[in-house]
Amino acid sequence: MTWHRLTLTPEEVAAGKIAPIKDGFTSSFRAAGGPRAMALFQKGNEDGGADLFFTPDCGSFASDFLAEIGAVPCPGPALIGLDLLVGHNEITYYLTT
Structure with a gap:
């Protein structure tokens, strides 16, 4: 199964674009x-x-949302340094077993 990634520029982060994406994902979740x-x-x-x-299960449950925001397939990231925005706290257990 495939992960998805959406890269935001420093300007998009500063403009608060993360919050509506998080809210939309929360609705799908x-x-x-x-x-x-x-x-x-x-x-x-590093540039701000x-x-x-988005974990692989998102492709099954939120494919329309991923397409709407322009998320693209990508290899799974290293889990170190990731901050969980939406999901169960024990997610890293499920991703590593």
């Missing part, structure tokens, strides 16, 4: 019944931008 392995992570970039990472 709740509508799907809160799957254990469905999550949204954020990782800041950010990468938002």
Whole structure:
């Protein structure tokens, strides 16, 4: 299964673009019944931008949302340095087993 990523520029981060994406994802997460392995992570970039990472289960439960925001398939990121924005706290357990 494939992860998805959305890269935001420093200007987009400063303009508050993360909040509406988080809110939209939260709606998809709740509508799907809160799957254990469905999550949204954020990782800041050195330039002030950010990468938002969507776990593979998001492709099954929120594909329309991913397409709407322009998220693209990507390899799974290293979990170190990721901040969980939406999902279950034990998500790293489910992603590593």
